[in-house]
Amino acid sequence: MNxxxxxxxxxxxxxxxxxxxxxxxxxxxxxxxxxxxxxFFKCENFQKVGAxxxxxxxxxxxxxxxxxxxxGVATHSSGNHAAALAQAARWRGIKAYVVMPDNAPLIKRNAxxxxxxxxxxxxxxxxxxxxxxxxxxxRTGAEFVHPYNDYRVIxxxxxxxxxxxxxxxxxxxxxxxxxxxxxxxxxALAVTAVSPQSEVxxxxxxxxxxxxxxxxxxxxxxxxNPDTIADGLRTSLGTLTFPIxxxxxxxxxxxxxxxIVRAMRLVWERMKIIIEPSSAVPxxxxxxxxxxxxxxxxxxxxxxxxxxxxKLPWMHR
Amino acid sequence: MNxxxxxxxxxxxxxxxxxxxxxxxxxxxxxxxxxxxxxFFKCENFQKVGAxxxxxxxxxxxxxxxxxxxxGVATHSSGNHAAALAQAARWRGIKAYVVMPDNAPLIKRNAxxxxxxxxxxxxxxxxxxxxxxxxxxxRTGAEFVHPYNDYRVIxxxxxxxxxxxxxxxxxxxxxxxxxxxxxxxxxALAVTAVSPQSEVxxxxxxxxxxxxxxxxxxxxxxxxNPDTIADGLRTSLGTLTFPIxxxxxxxxxxxxxxxIVRAMRLVWERMKIIIEPSSAVPxxxxxxxxxxxxxxxxxxxxxxxxxxxxKLPWMHR
Numbered sequence: 001m002n003x004x005x006x007x008x009x010x011x012x013x014x015x016x017x018x019x020x021x022x023x024x025x026x027x028x029x030x031x032x033x034x035x036x037x038x039x040f041f042k043c044e045n046f047q048k049v050g051a052x053x054x055x056x057x058x059x060x061x062x063x064x065x066x067x068x069x070x071x072g073v074a075t076h077s078s079g080n081h082a083a084a085l086a087q088a089a090r091w092r093g094i095k096a097y098v099v100m101p102d103n104a105p106l107i108k109r110n111a112x113x114x115x116x117x118x119x120x121x122x123x124x125x126x127x128x129x130x131x132x133x134x135x136x137x138x139r140t141g142a143e144f145v146h147p148y149n150d151y152r153v154i155x156x157x158x159x160x161x162x163x164x165x166x167x168x169x170x171x172x173x174x175x176x177x178x179x180x181x182x183x184x185x186x187x188a189l190a191v192t193a194v195s196p197q198s199e200v201x202x203x204x205x206x207x208x209x210x211x212x213x214x215x216x217x218x219x220x221x222x223x224x225n226p227d228t229i230a231d232g233l234r235t236s237l238g239t240l241t242f243p244i245x246x247x248x249x250x251x252x253x254x255x256x257x258x259x260i261v262r263a264m265r266l267v268w269e270r271m272k273i274i275i276e277p278s279s280a281v282p283x284x285x286x287x288x289x290x291x292x293x294x295x296x297x298x299x300x301x302x303x304x305x306x307x308x309x310x311k312l313p314w315m316h317r
Numbered sequence: 318m319n320x321x322x323x324x325x326x327x328x329x330x331x332x333x334x335x336x337x338x339x340x341x342x343x344x345x346x347x348x349x350x351x352x353x354x355x356x357f358f359k360c361e362n363f364q365k366v367g368a369x370x371x372x373x374x375x376x377x378x379x380x381x382x383x384x385x386x387x388x389g390v391a392t393h394s395s396g397n398h399a400a401a402l403a404q405a406a407r408w409r410g411i412k413a414y415v416v417m418p419d420n421a422p423l424i425k426r427n428a429x430x431x432x433x434x435x436x437x438x439x440x441x442x443x444x445x446x447x448x449x450x451x452x453x454x455x456r457t458g459a460e461f462v463h464p465y466n467d468y469r470v471i472x473x474x475x476x477x478x479x480x481x482x483x484x485x486x487x488x489x490x491x492x493x494x495x496x497x498x499x500x501x502x503x504x505a506l507a508v509t510a511v512s513p514q515s516e517v518x519x520x521x522x523x524x525x526x527x528x529x530x531x532x533x534x535x536x537x538x539x540x541x542n543p544d545t546i547a548d549g550l551r552t553s554l555g556t557l558t559f560p561i562x563x564x565x566x567x568x569x570x571x572x573x574x575x576x577i578v579r580a581m582r583l584v585w586e587r588m589k590i591i592i593e594p595s596s597a598v599p600x601x602x603x604x605x606x607x608x609x610x611x612x613x614x615x616x617x618x619x620x621x622x623x624x625x626x627x628k629l630p631w632m633h634r
Contacts, residue, residue, distance in 0.1 A: 024341065045589045046588075046589055050589060265626060268591055268626055269626060271363075272362045272363055272367065272590060272591040272592075272622035273589060273590055273591065274585055274589040274590065274591060275589075305589035309582065309585055309586060309629070309631065310631060310632065312626070312629070314626065314627060315627065315632070
């Protein structure tokens, strides 16, 4: 399979539309005033399983033919992709195997178990994940669905921006968080095709700035001990996502932990919606670079809303 | 002025519509499954100032003629009504005086100050509030706008249910929380007129069950030391709200603190929206009386979303 075309992203949208939400797009006059811009928030925190990840997972699961799907699907993931794949597999009536680091947030672990997946624990290293995954795939014949380095997943993630650009015209830019780059690369493909005048910009935690460094260097530089509250963004770019990002993304902006938490709390307080730290990174980028974004029409993808409500970041500072 | 007619509620809707939000109505397949019912949540937590109170306050402020309004408006309130009146006064460009108990939540106090009102502190008793209010009104000639015992306010609060019934047809019932009864009586007047087949039901904290007891006794029984986390519902019914409630409301259901907190957390976790404890009381009532509500189409007014994010109820239990 090659890089998804806009037609393939539209096919993905059709394939998944009866399972997922076409999520609402919210605005906030208070935040617009604070940023001197017009912000359009695509609320994937309201999405099924609480995150955009269900788009890519569902597209991958329903792209399989019957023989492939009969053996189930498998993945390694720190959380939202795992829950998403488990849910998508349940919708199709097939098995899901999830190799999960033993330090994953409890709320995400429970979600995966609730959706009926079989969890295989591993140490929180890429190597341990990959070994666990190889073992499961070897034993079961399950189809590996990577959290982001998979064109079926990338096409699925692109459907969020597709919906955004179909509803909101004349965006100057779309900003997404970047971890492994699935959402970012899918967004870049969709936006470039349907709203070519809009820039695509990424926002990344300073403490997990591998995408920023890779973008500057022109080659993938893996994340080293990423330690950010934005737990969805600790992963490194993939060999499939990076070329798309390098070609289509204008800029990657890094955001401090303090500004991530501040942006997250602002959204909670002012918009009365629950977003996870990863979702707050784009707003953090806008708030710290006001002159750059002043007067712009900005689409922001709020990537998810899965937070442990008993452990909020402003409680520990 | 007499009890608001449906025409007067419609006039209120026209008077306030350029200032307030026609708030979204959200649904949740997870909560529907848990309740075996179809729930329609009218999201006044997304409303201006974070609560339905802006409806009544704005209607009252813009009902004044120029001579009346020139002297400003005054009220006593534990929070959301005060912020609402301050905001409405600012929209009209007049002064607002707010007599506020010194134990009001900081987030609500700050909101009132941010909207430009003058705050006059008092002890947290009805007597102290009334004395403080009399002093301010005597000194300034400001128009007193009671938090609920005012037909202009009642008509304004009724506009939320009007919007709900216009969008969602064939509701079997509409449930609101009840404190002083402004939202409940306005809802009852609106629903009875535009959706006569729908029952109107109230939900009230067990620990502030004056409305329940008044409803049973057929006369107003004031709240005695109400001690509930639902800080918006500690007030007693009013002489204007009670007759409407007695005539048009089917039932008042009381809910324990534990079930209020559980329902609140459920909405946060499953719907990813922020509601204050008062807003959770109706869902608490449904969850504890499932057989009664099974199979029904139920409108629930989520009254507000103003919560101190540094002090969440599940942190202290």
